[in-house]
Amino acid sequence: MTERGTRLMARAALVPVGAGALILVGWPVVRMATQAFAALATASTPGLGRTAAVSTGLSLTVTVLATVLGLALALTARTLPIRPRRLFDAVIGALLLVPPYTVAAAVVAVGGRGGRFAAVLPDVYGLPGMVLAMVVAHLPIAYLVIRVAWRVVDPHLVEMARVHGARAGEVFRLVLLPPLRAPLGVTAALMFVSTLSDPSIPAVLRGRVPTLAHTAYIEVIAWGGEGTASLIAVLLALPVLPLLLVLWRRPEPSLLVTRWLGRGASPTLALPSSPLVNACRALSVLVLALVLVLMLTAGTSMARAQVALVTPAMRAVIISTLGYALVALLIAAPLGVLTAWASQRAGERVARGADFLQVTLLLMPATTLGIAFFLAYGLETPTPWGDLPALVGGASLGSGAVALLVAFVAPAVPLVHLAVRAGQQRTPQALQETARVLGAGRRRLALQLVLPRAGALVAATAAAVAARNIVSVVPVVFLSTPDAPMVASFALDLLDRASFEQTFALTGIIAVLVTAVGAAVAAASAAVVGRRGSL
């Protein structure tokens, strides 16, 4: 096929995917924005300004604290020998498998009215508890981003700086900080949006402090506050806009997809003892102690439980969620591969547009997406061809399965797309051109050049998508009834009743399953990629 024909085919392939995205995401978002403006015009949202101010302050505090602690932990880890560093990575990384509501429940189990240390700790309900839980829940993101970003730091550079008399603070400022600027900026922005749009920690710990995301959650489940919910959804999306503007003006995928540097640990950094290094170590010990206390308290709560930790309803919920997550992966993976393939071949401008749209979808707060979808498809939708039945909630088409699948697929497609695009970019253009001149066909190029380089990344992304779908809270909780067979909805229902022990048990089972499913998906993807690569 000629190059022009390939380009046309690629563009044609993007059309149905784009149309689907427009119907399933674009239209709900536009409709939601319209409702938000109408609500703003009628000024029917009393007290929302105060709630927005409180939420913004809370998210800023959490972002700063999580970033500082992430830096301290990452610096300490990088100065450790490889084995203890891996242990460090495992402990902090494992927190990614713990949903935010479970962290909040652990905070209550430690310092709540009936908590193990209630007598010696101040009241955890309200801002203090929310800050603590959000920092712990978001810490691994900052930590892992910094750890990955520091892989490019050459220890010889640090050594050279020290030989020239630089102190630890100067090494940090001149050598270690520069590679962090872009990734840390983006990560801080994402953490801010993530904390702002999380309804689950406030659901457990808010006390009498209202937050934007939890208010939207109540508006949605109480039915009737559609104007307020849509206005909040728009407010939650606003912080993403400057980030999107930066990305549009500087379309480097590495800002979001950290460069893949293959396997192997980075060499240990030897930093001289200094107040900075010692402070980082002290903070790291404190954080690890806190995580340990939270985990041990959760464990003892389960051990002392007077109720059955695992119920038949819980088993049904877990099986159902696993099913949804895997089906969503089966839908999202080919769609992401398709859009990445088409973007590469449809020309530079189309590729830039497609990448940007995928990034927009990825960065859009899941709470905003959930509210938009709830408002658009919560009830039947009139169309020129008749009424489309309601897609949200237990009483809708397929008992709400359509909405839940869309909720899982929508954020997963951009992840796969960006992973494949990053994989494509890892294959040097000159190498591809040379292979082409030497007579390699497209199939051979893909199988023998692109796949072996991108395979590990694609496998890791597939595993991450499966894990994310099982653990994620939003947008699922906006699209399911309290006793819908979804882990997040079920857990929030348990926590509404202060059933902490069962929540910990549910989280433990899910963590084991996510690890197993993630490993299986990664192994399966790697096996497929490896087999193809050897053809």
Place this chain on the structure above:
Amino acid sequence: MTPSLRSPCALTALVVLALLVVTGCTAADGPAERDEVAVLCSNDAEICRAWAAAFTERSGRDVTLVRLPTSEALERIRRGEGLPEFDIWHGGGAEMYVEAAEEGLLAPYTSPETAAIPDEFRDPEGSWSGVYSSMLAFCVSPPGLAALDAQTPRTWDDLLDPALTGQVSTASPRTSGTAFTAMSLQIDRLGDEAGRDYLAALYGQVLQFTRSGTAPVQVVVHDEAAVALTFAPYCEAARAEGHDVETVVPHDGTDYEIGAVAVLADAPHARGAREYIDFALSAEGQRSGADSGIHQIATRSDVPGNLAEILADGRYPVIGSPLAERVERRDELLGWFTAEVER
């Protein structure tokens, strides 16, 4: 030519296939089976399941059960007019049923069993009937109160004891019929202005509002609060499970809910729906919820310990207003709660 995964056609086909598999798997859950009854249930999950199981055992008909909170259920029924999904709405306060009946969303049906339900607990047109009731009460934790050095609250004013600040658990009246009953009672007890002043003070004592009306008892059981505002059967059920809690009906006035059942307009399985109503109104139906461990009060006059008997013997100081009045004040009170308390 061998189809390749790189081909957009193959990928699109794969996606379509996956979608077909998914929708094919899930569409069978719909209420189109001939011997089924589709029930929208607005009560505790265990009670809903107990009702469904007892009906299936009696009639042989399968029950498609979807549980939705009362307010969401009404909204779903309201907006689903013309595309009926359910046959029956079972559970939830009668206030919502009054609204639904006024809007023509319910199909009147006078069951032979209706004769046993006193007039004041059912709609005169037969649109809905009360099938259970519960009395509003405090569920207190004696050890929790002892730790706070607080007395057991016996009146509503006792709840304003400074020692109980942050120790009262109640649901949000926006999501819970239980909490709205407690809210409306204060207006009946004290009048509009003084009632709102009292509510503002009471809500100042609340730790945080739960979503479900049955949750506050569990909050107390887990020692996160010392007093819960709830319907008495949920506290009694916790006590029967061995938890150290006590039910206290306030001396200065309480109220009760009437949980209702109704056939929905344009019910897809009309015959099955009428059978279900016959069952729900029967003595067997009214007792079947107790299989869940939660013992609610029957509305049938031939069941011992029924609601009319309890109201007549004066053991509870009931002072609630008529249903129609409660329905009328609902939107305004909830608007006040959202603006003045919640945010």
